[in-house]
Amino acid sequence: MSAPPLKLALLGCGSVGSQVVRLLREQADDLTARVGAPIELVGVAVRRPELQRDAEVPAELLTTDAAGLVARDDVDLVIEVIGGIEPSRALILAALENGASVVTANKALLAEDGSTLFAAAEKAGRDLYFEAAVAGAIPILRPLRESLAGDRVTRVLGIVNGTTNFILDKMDTLGSGFAEVLEEAQALGYAEADPTADVEGYDAAAKAAILASLAFHTRVTAADVYREGISEVSAADVASAREMGCVVKLLAICELREGPDGPAVSARVHPAMIPRSHPLASVREAFNAVFVESEAAGQLMFYGPGAGGAPTASAVLGDLVTVARNRLNDVRGAGESAYADLDVLPMGETETRYHVAIDVDDRAGVLAQVAQTFAAHQVSIQTVRQEGHGDDAQLVVVSHRAADSALAATVDTLRKLDFVHDVSSVMRVEGDF
Amino acid sequence: MSAPPLKLALLGCGSVGSQVVRLLREQADDLTARVGAPIELVGVAVRRPELQRDAEVPAELLTTDAAGLVARDDVDLVIEVIGGIEPSRALILAALENGASVVTANKALLAEDGSTLFAAAEKAGRDLYFEAAVAGAIPILRPLRESLAGDRVTRVLGIVNGTTNFILDKMDTLGSGFAEVLEEAQALGYAEADPTADVEGYDAAAKAAILASLAFHTRVTAADVYREGISEVSAADVASAREMGCVVKLLAICELREGPDGPAVSARVHPAMIPRSHPLASVREAFNAVFVESEAAGQLMFYGPGAGGAPTASAVLGDLVTVARNRLNDVRGAGESAYADLDVLPMGETETRYHVAIDVDDRAGVLAQVAQTFAAHQVSIQTVRQEGHGDDAQLVVVSHRAADSALAATVDTLRKLDFVHDVSSVMRVEGDF
Incomplete structure (x- = not known):
C-alpha cells in the first residue's frame, strides 16, 4: 500500500477514454488495493481539448501533444484508445521504447501489424495487453x-x-x-x-x-x-x-x-x-x-x-491492473506466442457446407440433374427439399462438407443450367443439424 | 526451450488425474512451448495402485506414499485432485512449505479452510491456483x-x-x-x-x-x-x-x-x-x-x-501452465485478495422475492385478507393471480423484494389462516420480469 504511485498516460478520450477516467476515479481505492500501489493519471492526449467530455477530466491533464506525453520519463503505463493505424502505432512503439507497459483496445492495428508491436514489447521487456480489442467487455x-x-x-x-x-x-x-x-x-x-x-x-x-x-x-x-x-x-x-x-x-x-x-x-x-x-x-x-x-x-x-464505452473501459482496466502489478513486481506477463507457426489455408481449400435455393422449371428430371451437378464437383448432398410447383418450383439443397472452391464452382454451374431460373439464396452453414 | 524440466507430482489419479496424465503426454510439445520448459511427471500418488486406470500411467511412477512424494526435494509443482479435506489439506500445506507451487480442484477444502492454504502460499512465496474448483472447464x-x-x-x-x-x-x-x-x-x-x-x-x-x-x-x-x-x-x-x-x-x-x-x-x-x-x-x-x-x-x-474428467483436467492444466511459467520466472501470480473484508449478511436480512401458491376457500374477501397478511409483514405484492374455483381455488402471489425473514414470516402466517387449505408452493424468484 505504501508503494509510490504508478504514472499513467491516457491516449484518446472519446467514449472509452472518458469511461476509463471515470472508473480510475471512482474505483481508485479498489484499484490501489488490487495493484498494490495507486495509479496516478498524469496526462490525457486529445485532438480537441475544447470538447465537452462525459467524465470531468481535469483540464490541466489535457494535452494535444501525445508524442510528448509518451516521451515523459516518469510514465510507467500507457493506455491507447485512439484507434486506427497511425498515430497509434508510432505512439505505442514510442511508449514501449520509453519503458512503459501498454494497454490498447486497437483491433485494427493489432490485426494489421501486431508482430511489430509484439516485437517491440519483447525487446523492451514490457507488457502489451489488449483484451478490449475483441468482444468489448467479454473476457475472451x-x-x-x-x-x-x-x-x-x-x-x-x-x-x-x-x-x-x-x-x-x-x-x-x-x-x-x-x-x-x-x-x-x-x-x-x-x-x-x-x-x-x-x-x-x-x-x-x-x-x-x-x-x-x-x-x-x-x-x-x-x-x-x-x-x-x-x-x-x-x-x-x-x-x-x-x-x-x-x-x-x-x-x-x-x-x-x-x-x-x-x-x-x-x-x-x-x-x-x-x-x-x-x-x-x-x-x-x-x-x-x-x-x-x-x-x-x-x-x-x-x-x-x-462494445460501448463502459464495457470496453472495464476490459481496459482489467488489463491495466495486471500490467501495473507486473510493473510493480518488475515482471512480464505471457507475451505473444507464435511458436506453432501454422499455414493459413486459402478460402478455396477450406471445407464448408452450402445451403443453396434454386428456382427451377417444374418438370421431371430436374432434381436428378441438380444432384449430378453437385456430384460432378465432388460435393455430396445432405438434404434436398422440393418446394412449390409451376413457376414457384424451388429446390433447396444442403451439402455435406466440401472444399469451398468446389461448392462455389457448383453454384456457378447451376446458374448456367437451362432449367434454372435463378439461384435465389446461397449461404454457408455452420453447426450440426 | 533449453531450460531444465520442471518436476511435477500428481496427487490422485481418478477420472480427473488420469486425464491430466493423458494431456501431459499428448500435449507435451505444446506445453513445453507455452511454459518455456518441459514438465516432467515424477510421481503419482494413489491409494490403490492395483486399479486399472484410463490413462496408461507408467507403473514406476505410482506410489501410495503421497506425503513422501510431496516431500521430495526435486518437486517444483504439485497437482492435487484427491478431493475432500484430509489428507488433501496436509499434503497441500506440506507441498507449499517444501517450495512447490500447487494447483488444486478441491472446492470443499477451499470453501472450508481456504485462508489456511492462502496464508501458506503467501508465506512460501508460491502460487496456489484452483480454476477447476468451480464450474469445471469454464474459465470463471x-x-x-x-x-x-x-x-x-x-x-x-x-x-x-x-x-x-x-x-x-x-x-x-x-x-x-x-x-x-x-x-x-x-x-x-x-x-x-x-x-x-x-x-x-x-x-x-x-x-x-x-x-x-x-x-x-x-x-x-x-x-x-x-x-x-x-x-x-x-x-x-x-x-x-x-x-x-x-x-x-x-x-x-x-x-x-x-x-x-x-x-x-x-x-x-x-x-x-x-x-x-x-x-x-x-x-x-x-x-x-x-x-x-x-x-x-x-x-x-x-x-x-x-464437470467430467477431461474438462476438469483442461482447467487444471491451464493453471499448471501459469504456475509453471511463474515458477520458471521466479515470480508469483496474484494471490488471495481479501482486502475489502465485508460483512456477510444472514439470510433473514437478505432481500429476496417470493412466489407463493395458496390453496384457499373460494369465497369473497379471501384475496383481501391475503393481501393484508403480506402488508402486515411489510411485504409489498407485485402480482396476484386467482386460479380455479370451488375446491381448486388458488391464489398465486409474487412479492416485491423484501427481507427474507419477513417473507418467511408471511408464509407462516398464511398457513394459519382458516380459509387457507395449504400453501402448495413457496419459492424464491430471481431476475426481472
Whole structure:
C-alpha cells in the first residue's frame, strides 16, 4: 500500500477514454488495493481539448501533444484508445521504447501489424495487453491465452460485431430487408453513418485475426482472413434459414484444419446459417458471444456486451491492473506466442457446407440433374427439399462438407443450367443439424 | 526451450488425474512451448495402485506414499485432485512449505479452510491456483480475479452443479417428479448413489463461497453460505413456474448488498424461479453457467461443461501452465485478495422475492385478507393471480423484494389462516420480469 504511485498516460478520450477516467476515479481505492500501489493519471492526449467530455477530466491533464506525453520519463503505463493505424502505432512503439507497459483496445492495428508491436514489447521487456480489442467487455483473450493453455483449441466461432448482429436479429424477428433495418440501426445509434467497416465485415475480420493468432499460436493478420459482409443477405435468405430451423449470423470462424502440409489454420468472416439450438443462435440484438471448442474442455461460450464505452473501459482496466502489478513486481506477463507457426489455408481449400435455393422449371428430371451437378464437383448432398410447383418450383439443397472452391464452382454451374431460373439464396452453414 | 524440466507430482489419479496424465503426454510439445520448459511427471500418488486406470500411467511412477512424494526435494509443482479435506489439506500445506507451487480442484477444502492454504502460499512465496474448483472447464475464476479487476462486480448468479441442473431440466421438460428423475440421473451416471452433496446443495454452496470470496475480495466460507437443496422441489412448483413463464434452477447467488454497516455480501444457494428469457434459463442438462453483473462491463455469461474428467483436467492444466511459467520466472501470480473484508449478511436480512401458491376457500374477501397478511409483514405484492374455483381455488402471489425473514414470516402466517387449505408452493424468484 505504501508503494509510490504508478504514472499513467491516457491516449484518446472519446467514449472509452472518458469511461476509463471515470472508473480510475471512482474505483481508485479498489484499484490501489488490487495493484498494490495507486495509479496516478498524469496526462490525457486529445485532438480537441475544447470538447465537452462525459467524465470531468481535469483540464490541466489535457494535452494535444501525445508524442510528448509518451516521451515523459516518469510514465510507467500507457493506455491507447485512439484507434486506427497511425498515430497509434508510432505512439505505442514510442511508449514501449520509453519503458512503459501498454494497454490498447486497437483491433485494427493489432490485426494489421501486431508482430511489430509484439516485437517491440519483447525487446523492451514490457507488457502489451489488449483484451478490449475483441468482444468489448467479454473476457475472451485471457481465457484463450491462459485458461486454455493446457488444452488444444480446435475451433472458435464468434459473433464479434454488434452492429451486424443487431441488423440480422431484426431481419429475423421482423422479416424486414437489410436496407430498412440498417436505417433503423443508424437511427438508434447501433450503426455508423458510414457502416462499411461493420457491415462489410472488416471489423469482424480484424477480431478474427486476433482470435486465430491466440487460439493457434500463429501469426494471422487481417489480410489472411477471408471476408464477406452482410449487405447481400436478403429477406429471402433469412426466411430460407427459418424454414430450416436456422438463423443467419455473421460469424468469425477460426479453425484448426488438416492442410496439405499438416495442421493449418482457417480464418474467415462470413454470414452463415446456424441451427436455432446452437448456443450462438440465441445471441440477440447488439450482444457478442464467442463459442470455443477444445479437445479436453469441450464447448465453452463467453457472452456479453461487445462494445460501448463502459464495457470496453472495464476490459481496459482489467488489463491495466495486471500490467501495473507486473510493473510493480518488475515482471512480464505471457507475451505473444507464435511458436506453432501454422499455414493459413486459402478460402478455396477450406471445407464448408452450402445451403443453396434454386428456382427451377417444374418438370421431371430436374432434381436428378441438380444432384449430378453437385456430384460432378465432388460435393455430396445432405438434404434436398422440393418446394412449390409451376413457376414457384424451388429446390433447396444442403451439402455435406466440401472444399469451398468446389461448392462455389457448383453454384456457378447451376446458374448456367437451362432449367434454372435463378439461384435465389446461397449461404454457408455452420453447426450440426 | 533449453531450460531444465520442471518436476511435477500428481496427487490422485481418478477420472480427473488420469486425464491430466493423458494431456501431459499428448500435449507435451505444446506445453513445453507455452511454459518455456518441459514438465516432467515424477510421481503419482494413489491409494490403490492395483486399479486399472484410463490413462496408461507408467507403473514406476505410482506410489501410495503421497506425503513422501510431496516431500521430495526435486518437486517444483504439485497437482492435487484427491478431493475432500484430509489428507488433501496436509499434503497441500506440506507441498507449499517444501517450495512447490500447487494447483488444486478441491472446492470443499477451499470453501472450508481456504485462508489456511492462502496464508501458506503467501508465506512460501508460491502460487496456489484452483480454476477447476468451480464450474469445471469454464474459465470463471481467472476472469473474476483478473479480467474484472478494474471493475466492480455486483452480482454472480451461477448454475454450478450439473446433477441438480440435469434433474430440474428433466422435471421441466418431462413434467416428472423429483424422485423419478433422480433415479434416471443415477442410472445415467449424472447423480451418485448417495446424491446428498449435490441434491442438498452442499457442492454448490462450496462453489458459492469461492465465487463470493473472489468477486468481493472478502473471505467467505461454506458455513457463511445459506443453503437449500432441490429435494423439496415438486412437480407442482415446476408447473407453477411454467405458468409464470419461468423455469426452476438451483442457483448459487453472490451479491453485493447494502448492509446495516455499509456494503455487505449475500451468499446463498437455493432453488429459484427465473424467467425463461434470462440467459441462465437456457442452460440445459448437466451444463454449468455463471452469470456476472458488474458496474461497467454490464452482464456477462460464461457457459460450458461443469464437470467430467477431461474438462476438469483442461482447467487444471491451464493453471499448471501459469504456475509453471511463474515458477520458471521466479515470480508469483496474484494471490488471495481479501482486502475489502465485508460483512456477510444472514439470510433473514437478505432481500429476496417470493412466489407463493395458496390453496384457499373460494369465497369473497379471501384475496383481501391475503393481501393484508403480506402488508402486515411489510411485504409489498407485485402480482396476484386467482386460479380455479370451488375446491381448486388458488391464489398465486409474487412479492416485491423484501427481507427474507419477513417473507418467511408471511408464509407462516398464511398457513394459519382458516380459509387457507395449504400453501402448495413457496419459492424464491430471481431476475426481472
